[in-house]
Amino acid sequence: MSVNISVRNAVKRYGAVTIIPDLSIEIKDKEFFTLLGPSGCGKTTLLRMIAGFNTIEGGEFYFNETCINEMEVSKRNIGMVFQNYAIFPHYTVQQNVEFGLKNRRLSRDEIKNATREFLELMQIQEYHDRMPERLSGGQQQRVALARALVIKPDVLLMDEPLSNLDAKLRLEMRQAIRNLQKEVGITTVYVTHDQEEAMAISDRIAVMKDGVIQHVGTPQEIYHRPANIFVATFIGRTNLLNAHYSAANKSIQLDDFSFPMENIAASEEGPVVLSIRPEDFTMSKEDSGGIKSTITDSIFLGLNTHFMVALPGGQEIEIIHESVLDLDFKSGDRVYLTIKVDKINVFSEDGNRNLSRDV
Amino acid sequence: MSNIMRRKKLDVWSLVTFIVLGLYVLFLIYPLFNLLAQSVVDKKTGAFTMAYFIKFFSKPYYFNTLLNSFKVTFAVTLLTVLLGTPLAYFFTRFEIRGKGFLRVLIILSSMSAPFIGAYSWILLLGRNGVITQFFRESMGIQFPSIYGFTGILVVLTLQLYPLIFLYITGALKNVDNSLLEAAENLGCSGFRRFRIIVIPLILPTLFAGGLLVFMRSLADFGTPMLIGEGFRTFPVTIFNEFISELGGDDGFAAAISIIAIIITTFIFLIQRYLSTRKTFTMNSMNKIRPIKATGLTKVLIHIYSYGLIGLSIMPQFYIFYTSFKKVNGTTFVPGYSFGSYATAFDRVGRAITNTLLIPGVSLVIIVFFAAFIAYITVRRRNVFTGIADTVSMVPYIIPGSVVGITLLIAFNKPPILLSGTMLIMVIGLVLRRLPYTIRSSVAVLQQIPLNIEEAAQSLGASKLKTFYKITMPMMAAGLVAGAILSWVTMISELATAILLYTGRTKTLTVEIYTQIIRGNYGIAAALSTILAVLTVTSLLIFNKISGSSEISM
Numbered sequence: 001m002s003v004n005i006s007v008r009n010a011v012k013r014y015g016a017v018t019i020i021p022d023l024s025i026e027i028k029d030k031e032f033f034t035l036l037g038p039s040g041c042g043k044t045t046l047l048r049m050i051a052g053f054n055t056i057e058g059g060e061f062y063f064n065e066t067c068i069n070e071m072e073v074s075k076r077n078i079g080m081v082f083q084n085y086a087i088f089p090h091y092t093v094q095q096n097v098e099f100g101l102k103n104r105r106l107s108r109d110e111i112k113n114a115t116r117e118f119l120e121l122m123q124i125q126e127y128h129d130r131m132p133e134r135l136s137g138g139q140q141q142r143v144a145l146a147r148a149l150v151i152k153p154d155v156l157l158m159d160e161p162l163s164n165l166d167a168k169l170r171l172e173m174r175q176a177i178r179n180l181q182k183e184v185g186i187t188t189v190y191v192t193h194d195q196e197e198a199m200a201i202s203d204r205i206a207v208m209k210d211g212v213i214q215h216v217g218t219p220q221e222i223y224h225r226p227a228n229i230f231v232a233t234f235i236g237r238t239n240l241l242n243a244h245y246s247a248a249n250k251s252i253q254l255d256d257f258s259f260p261m262e263n264i265a266a267s268e269e270g271p272v273v274l275s276i277r278p279e280d281f282t283m284s285k286e287d288s289g290g291i292k293s294t295i296t297d298s299i300f301l302g303l304n305t306h307f308m309v310a311l312p313g314g315q316e317i318e319i320i321h322e323s324v325l326d327l328d329f330k331s332g333d334r335v336y337l338t339i340k341v342d343k344i345n346v347f348s349e350d351g352n353r354n355l356s357r358d359v
Numbered sequence: 360m361s362n363i364m365r366r367k368k369l370d371v372w373s374l375v376t377f378i379v380l381g382l383y384v385l386f387l388i389y390p391l392f393n394l395l396a397q398s399v400v401d402k403k404t405g406a407f408t409m410a411y412f413i414k415f416f417s418k419p420y421y422f423n424t425l426l427n428s429f430k431v432t433f434a435v436t437l438l439t440v441l442l443g444t445p446l447a448y449f450f451t452r453f454e455i456r457g458k459g460f461l462r463v464l465i466i467l468s469s470m471s472a473p474f475i476g477a478y479s480w481i482l483l484l485g486r487n488g489v490i491t492q493f494f495r496e497s498m499g500i501q502f503p504s505i506y507g508f509t510g511i512l513v514v515l516t517l518q519l520y521p522l523i524f525l526y527i528t529g530a531l532k533n534v535d536n537s538l539l540e541a542a543e544n545l546g547c548s549g550f551r552r553f554r555i556i557v558i559p560l561i562l563p564t565l566f567a568g569g570l571l572v573f574m575r576s577l578a579d580f581g582t583p584m585l586i587g588e589g590f591r592t593f594p595v596t597i598f599n600e601f602i603s604e605l606g607g608d609d610g611f612a613a614a615i616s617i618i619a620i621i622i623t624t625f626i627f628l629i630q631r632y633l634s635t636r637k638t639f640t641m642n643s644m645n646k647i648r649p650i651k652a653t654g655l656t657k658v659l660i661h662i663y664s665y666g667l668i669g670l671s672i673m674p675q676f677y678i679f680y681t682s683f684k685k686v687n688g689t690t691f692v693p694g695y696s697f698g699s700y701a702t703a704f705d706r707v708g709r710a711i712t713n714t715l716l717i718p719g720v721s722l723v724i725i726v727f728f729a730a731f732i733a734y735i736t737v738r739r740r741n742v743f744t745g746i747a748d749t750v751s752m753v754p755y756i757i758p759g760s761v762v763g764i765t766l767l768i769a770f771n772k773p774p775i776l777l778s779g780t781m782l783i784m785v786i787g788l789v790l791r792r793l794p795y796t797i798r799s800s801v802a803v804l805q806q807i808p809l810n811i812e813e814a815a816q817s818l819g820a821s822k823l824k825t826f827y828k829i830t831m832p833m834m835a836a837g838l839v840a841g842a843i844l845s846w847v848t849m850i851s852e853l854a855t856a857i858l859l860y861t862g863r864t865k866t867l868t869v870e871i872y873t874q875i876i877r878g879n880y881g882i883a884a885a886l887s888t889i890l891a892v893l894t895v896t897s898l899l900i901f902n903k904i905s906g907s908s909e910i911s912m
């Protein structure tokens with residue numbers, strides 16, 4: 001079944017406090033859609049509104065053409081994976097997975113076959129007789145997924161499902177969830193505060209802050225052309241630099257240094273903020289027309305080395321350079337920086353707008 | 360490594376362990392063996408005999424009391440579970456108007472001595488009770504008798520369902536809300552969800568609470584004595600046999616006591632077996648939050664809560680009210696006065712000071728012992744501390760009147776003559792209350808990370824100093840809160856005190872009981888009110904200290 005979710009002007013209040021003032025999103029059929037944002041921004045709240053656990057103070061929620069605002073939780077046909085899995089501790093693995101099927105009054109054979117199918121899909125068939133307390137975190141996670149999916153839901157909702165796992169398992173399960181979602185082909189809404197996880201797993205991401213969606217797009221769009229400074233800093237690392245844009249010359253003035261900038265919409269003139277990712281600088285000892293700067297510190301992190309560099313105007317930036325055996329940059333060295341101009345983002349001075357033309 | 364080194368050296372905690380064990384041997388093990396010996400030895404000939412046991416089981420007069428006790432105890436346990444569990448679920452799951460106030464009433468209704476409730480119900484529904492009379496005279500309706508089985512059932516149920524309520528409320532705190540949501544999400548909600556998800560999760564607690572109710576109900580002496588009339592229960596028989604044969608033949612009372620202990624031990628083991636098999640580890644990240652009920656659900660929930668709680672607090676309010684009624688001789692007459700209070704203070708003698716002194720002294724001992732025993736059983740696990748742990752729990756399953764009899768038989772003659780002293784009453788209270796305080800102290804201690812103590816020792820504090828400078832203060836709030844609850848239970852204790860008291864060591868409950876038996880209802884009401892004020896004050900202090908209205912028994 002194909003289901004797209006449409007949220008129109010949703011409002012959520014707890015008493016007098018408004019958590020979500022006015023939020024709209026369109027989630028496409030079979031899409032892996034992630035709500036990403038700092039803790040407390042309202043991701044869980046929104047997800048639980050879709051699931052039906054939270055009251056809705058305003059707006060409409062649609063599954064295809066059906067408004068689900070008033071629909072009971074158990075009628076929405078949603079598969080849900082909770083942050084702490086919510087495995088029933090008094091049931092075995094198999095009984096947990098069967099639970100939703102039994103509530104649907106299916107025949108015994110149907111229940112048995114479907115349960116077997118998903119236990120196998122999640123590779124937990126061998127534990128089917130175990131009590132949950134004798135499972136590892138990753139196994140519990142698989143039970144939770146099997147239990148959510150076995151009922152053939154229209155929509156799969158997951159709230160930080162990986163946050164209780166150790167780092168290695170997290171990577172493994174991340175891949176497993178991604179593959180499973182594609183295999184089953186189900187519209188999925190996924191909540192996380194981990195931007196790397198979001199990028200790795202999602203078709204599209206909605207970046208949220210204070211109950212407001214800042215940017216919706218593919219991981220690439222969000223990384224390369226963030227809608228505003230919040231998104232630019234929340235996703236990956238970046239250097240923010242105050243600069244000046246001159247519309248007449250189509251150029252950017254950064255301290256004493258200026259470089260051409262074609263990619264800016266219309267006649268914006270005046271102070272701007274540049275967002276330049278640490279990997280978008282190149283450092284060189286020879287002066288080939290770069291910004292004359294000084295290395296103040298360096299941290300060796302294996303694959304890469306991070307350098308702290310002071311610009312002539314006093315602003316400090318971070319640069320990431322691939323580590324090589326005989327890298328001869330060290331603290332105190334004078335270096336010349338060049339910028340990969342097509343990759344940088346230019347924001348309005350208040351940081352709310354990306355001025356790049358291709359946004 | 361460090362464990363091995365620790366075990367080799369005899370440190371201060373080994374000393375504490377042996378002192379604790381020594382005291383238990385003297386005041387618990389020896390009296391119990393003595394009791395056993397008394398029950399199988401013919402006093403005149405000194406020969407082994409099973410005569411006392413044969414007497415008990417061959418005469419229906421005695422044996423039936425056992426059956427009666429079981430009948431009423433099972434009925435009470437079942438009824439408290441059926442009433443208390445839904446109440447706890449409603450309180451956790453729904454918004455209820457005046458919830459905080461209701462909670463206070465629940466706790467209050469459970470904190471008084473059951474026999475005071477019995478006596479109040481007699482005043483309300485007894486042969487000449489105000490309600491009975493009202494219906495008889497104005498409508499010609501004859502109420503069914505409150506005496507006997509029904510009366511005991513009503514009084515004990517209304518008195519003890521709060522225990523189930525408190526236990527289950529506690530257990531529901533550990534049930535993660537997402538379990539309920541997951542069930543609903545998978546198509547299971549309402550009563551069905553309560554039955555197949557919630558109940559199995561709280562089952563171990565339900566068993567534990569049921570056991571507590573069972574023990575209390577089985578051991579209760581005052582209620583059947585007052586309201587039981589022809590329906591004689593076990594503790595009443597023990598008391599009667601012992602009192603009437605005091606100074607003569609203790610053997611029969613000892614034999615009945617032994618039977619009682621065997622039965623309660625058996626029940627205890629069954630409960631243990633049932634609940635250890637069904638325990639789940641749960642970590643509740645999202646507690647169940649109360650939601651607004653609507654429509655009929657809302658109405659029914661409110662009727663149920665207010666009805667049940669109102670019924671259980673009514674006896675106390677009625678006592679309070681009658682304490683201000685005018686009294687002529689032993690009957691209430693129209694009008695109000697402080698006469699009962701005046702007479703009460705006049706006659707009560709040392710009962711009030713005793714009620715502060717005896718439980719007070721006991722309390723200090725209990726707190727220290729509980730802290731010590733908890734410490735050695737949590738931090739110094741070995742064979743001896745294990746024994747101390749087990750032995751300290753033994754009194755939990757011995758009915759109060761049996762504790763009294765055991766101590767009396769053991770210490771009524773030299774070399775250790777304690778009967779009639781305040782000390783023997785203190786020992787009785789300490790023995791009975793320690794198991795509860797130790798359990799709560801253990802729970803508190805398990806929350807304190809071990810490395811805090813290691814840090815103190817690495818900074819040069821001795822073991823003892825670490826204990827009283829670091830561990831004790833960290834345990835303090837929990838200890839004191841537990842202690843106040845012990846205190847409240849001790850000041851309303853009757854079963855042990857009624858056996859151990861003499862004129863000089865009479866307590867308030869004993870005095871109230873005596874006044875009720877003599878028919879001085881005014882004085883009894885006044886004294887009950889004083890006791891209630893004492894209880895309420897203590898609970899207020901408890902709230903202040905523990906910073907919450909959470910009470911666990």
Ligand SMILES: Nc1ncnc2c1ncn2[C@@H]1O[C@H](COP(=O)(O)OP(=O)(O)O)[C@@H](O)[C@H]1O
Pocket residue numbers: 014019037038039040041042043044045046
């Ligand atoms: N039941 C509630 N009552 C009041 N405030 C709540 C409740 N649940 C969440 N909030 C508030 O709503 C905001 C968003 O919470 P949440 O959706 O859980 O954030 P996230 O999942 O993004 O970390 C937070 O400020 C939180 O304090």
Ligand SMILES: [Mg+2]
Pocket residue numbers: 043044045
């Ligand atoms: Mg959240």
